[in-house]
Amino acid sequence: MGFDMQLASHFPALKIREREPRNEGRVATKTRILAATEKLFVIHGFDATSLRAITTEAGVNLAAVNYHFGSKEELFALVLTNRLDSLNLERVRLLDALEAKGFDAEHTVEQLIATMFLPALQLARNPERGGDDFLKFLGRAYADPSPFVRELLADRYAAQDTRFVQAFAKALPELAAQDLSMRLHFMLDAISSTLASEDARKLMSALAATSKDAVEEDAAVLAHLGPVLAGSLRAKVNQSSQQRAIRAVLAFA
Amino acid sequence: MGFDMQLASHFPALKIREREPRNEGRVATKTRILAATEKLFVIHGFDATSLRAITTEAGVNLAAVNYHFGSKEELFALVLTNRLDSLNLERVRLLDALEAKGFDAEHTVEQLIATMFLPALQLARNPERGGDDFLKFLGRAYADPSPFVRELLADRYAAQDTRFVQAFAKALPELAAQDLSMRLHFMLDAISSTLASEDARKLMSALAATSKDAVEEDAAVLAHLGPVLAGSLRAKVNQSSQQRAIRAVLAFA
DNA sequence: TGCAAAATCGAACAATTGTTTGAATCGTTC
DNA sequence: GAACGATTCAAACAATTGTTCGATTTTGCA
Incomplete structure (x- = not known):
């Protein structure tokens, strides 16, 4: 809950276009990926941050990055x-x-x-x-x-x-x-x-x-x-x- | 010839233990690898410099790095x-x-x-x-x-x-x-x-x-x-x- | 409730990485 | 010239990378 709000507020521009998750315990996948990407980028940089590390950290499926953002580069560009x-x-x-x-x-x-x-x-x-x-x-x-x-x-x-x-x-x-x-x-x-x-x-x-x-x-x-x-x-x-x-x-x- | 001398002089400490190549056109493999490593490291850094890029640049076989230096890290440490x-x-x-x-x-x-x-x-x-x-x-x-x-x-x-x-x-x-x-x-x-x-x-x-x-x-x-x-x-x-x-x-x- | 779109999933893809293997070749020495 | 160690070679290894596929599930709206 509070977690969801906090993560979402990092990227307010995206929130608008996102469907509100009906299930309370579930955080919007896009938002979780963005937050995980930022966190890992700060630690390891672009090259050393793999999509698998990001999706694991975010607790989402590996394919979610390409589905929602197109590619690794587009994801990082957005972040x-x-x-x-x-x-x-x-x-x-x-x-x-x-x-x-x-x-x-x-x-x-x-x-x-x-x-x-x-x-x-x-x-x-x-x-x-x-x-x-x-x-x-x-x-x-x-x-x-x-x-x-x-x-x-x-x-x-x-x-x-x-x-x-x-x-x-x-x-x-x-x-x-x-x-x-x-x-x-x-x-x-x-x-x-x-x-x-x-x-x-x-x-x-x-x-x-x-x-x-x-x-x-x-x-x-x-x-x-x-x-x-x-x-x-x-x-x-x-x-x-x-x-x-x-x-x-x-x-x- | 002059090329050989120039490369070798970059790493004089190694030259001693190396066999002198009888064939004039042939430069000691170790020396060529070291020179290629240094050149590519300056351009791309450690992570982005692959052993294949090094061995291609040096004109030697891929396995030569591990044979002569043990590992990529040992090679770079030496350079x-x-x-x-x-x-x-x-x-x-x-x-x-x-x-x-x-x-x-x-x-x-x-x-x-x-x-x-x-x-x-x-x-x-x-x-x-x-x-x-x-x-x-x-x-x-x-x-x-x-x-x-x-x-x-x-x-x-x-x-x-x-x-x-x-x-x-x-x-x-x-x-x-x-x-x-x-x-x-x-x-x-x-x-x-x-x-x-x-x-x-x-x-x-x-x-x-x-x-x-x-x-x-x-x-x-x-x-x-x-x-x-x-x-x-x-x-x-x-x-x-x-x-x-x-x-x-x-x-x- | 039923349906179509959106989203998630596991699995596999092709490409690249460092490393290892075993045979072939070279160079030196007897 | 034979023999032996050092070196080179092509090939394959296992691991990791970003990306894609098709099936499955979930979601929002009628």
């Missing part, structure tokens, strides 16, 4: 886009609002970083969206090595990505285009693999634990995350004293 | 350790030398970063060690999702890792232990996934291109890499002006 579409919509919405209002001249970079990551933090606090596991899911998705997953993410969210790249370019005019793209790459890769790892997420929730309410919590996490990322984006190169220090190391090699 | 053992030895040697001499008080962090990455740059310039592809290999290895690869790297190089963590902790005493560990995680994850991606490596070789000799080249790359990483490690959190800027973003959400 991924279900979660990520709303996230990215919220991201650009926030970016639009910030650009309309105008950034703090002093802290544009920090504000852009906050804009990128706040929606994820908010979704992560919503149990209907996966709660704590949402960040894990996010990390998995962006770190997954399967060509299918990578192409899906690249195709579907390329437009939003360039929006942020352009915004950062405007905020960091002294940075060469290729230098900026390298550092943003850096930033996103670091974030996604960090989210995928257990200990890093524990640390973040530890940071948030000292806060009173939800807004406090987000502010605390962003206050820790922002400066670290901004520090790497704003770093100046080629200072002569640094050059000297590096040459001291090279002397030993 | 990985062949490349990484010398790298990590050189890393700690350099760290030892730097610690004996004493760091620049002002730029300890930059020097530590240089110590971590200089050996990889030097190996990447050695054609016998894989040349340009060595960095790609490194990125693949540390980003590979297979439990086998991850455990191998963790077990074998855990000791060296803690050496560097301790050194960084000493250089950044104001940073809480868990904060430091998060940021180092960040740094290494970013580096490895950046190395694995084609465009980032192109960028680095573009930076190096303007230099005259090898030492110049390493200095140029480290001068670009160091400040970015050091910037993220040294970032201060909780500055009130930043807090205000972040809250301006939260107001829209």
Whole structure:
């Protein structure tokens, strides 16, 4: 019952088209498959998650996946886009609002970083969206090595990505285009693999634990995350004293 | 001929125990398998590289892998350790030398970063060690999702890792232990996934291109890499002006 | 209640995986 | 040149993968 509701609420868009199960103990097969897929994907990734593992976890017949979703890829595409579409919509919405209002001249970079990551933090606090596991899911998705997953993410969210790249370019005019793209790459890769790892997420929730309410919590996490990322984006190169220090190391090699 | 020599020189330790092939056109099977394995691993990773793909690429019989190496895992373990053992030895040697001499008080962090990455740059310039592809290999290895690869790297190089963590902790005493560990995680994850991606490596070789000799080249790359990483490690959190800027973003959400 | 559509089921499919087998071949040594 | 160990080979192995089939059951509506 409560179980049914909770699972179904993960994928509200699907619920509409589903028949209400008359039998109370029985959860809609489609919903159970989606939930099991997401759970196993977070643990094992796309390639290493077999349809048999999914259907066993969901307690449904093996053939149910192909019957309801067509193929493994279509199933995973649905799971991924279900979660990520709303996230990215919220991201650009926030970016639009910030650009309309105008950034703090002093802290544009920090504000852009906050804009990128706040929606994820908010979704992560919503149990209907996966709660704590949402960040894990996010990390998995962006770190997954399967060509299918990578192409899906690249195709579907390329437009939003360039929006942020352009915004950062405007905020960091002294940075060469290729230098900026390298550092943003850096930033996103670091974030996604960090989210995928257990200990890093524990640390973040530890940071948030000292806060009173939800807004406090987000502010605390962003206050820790922002400066670290901004520090790497704003770093100046080629200072002569640094050059000297590096040459001291090279002397030993 | 030249092909044979080149392949063999990738794995000099094995060459000793191998019989010299009398037939000139014939390259030692073991060596060809190792070279093919490395090539395909860089492209597809551990899981997605099948023994049939390896043996076809190497032009040898399928059974040759199990005959010469025992299993797929033993083969990959050999390929990985062949490349990484010398790298990590050189890393700690350099760290030892730097610690004996004493760091620049002002730029300890930059020097530590240089110590971590200089050996990889030097190996990447050695054609016998894989040349340009060595960095790609490194990125693949540390980003590979297979439990086998991850455990191998963790077990074998855990000791060296803690050496560097301790050194960084000493250089950044104001940073809480868990904060430091998060940021180092960040740094290494970013580096490895950046190395694995084609465009980032192109960028680095573009930076190096303007230099005259090898030492110049390493200095140029480290001068670009160091400040970015050091910037993220040294970032201060909780500055009130930043807090205000972040809250301006939260107001829209 | 009866009927047609939807859903579930067990079973098998073809393809791929790593591994093993036994015979054939090669290379060295006596 | 014979003999013996090392190596190579084609073939098959068992296990796993995604997918499909046809029969059976369940469901919603008349």
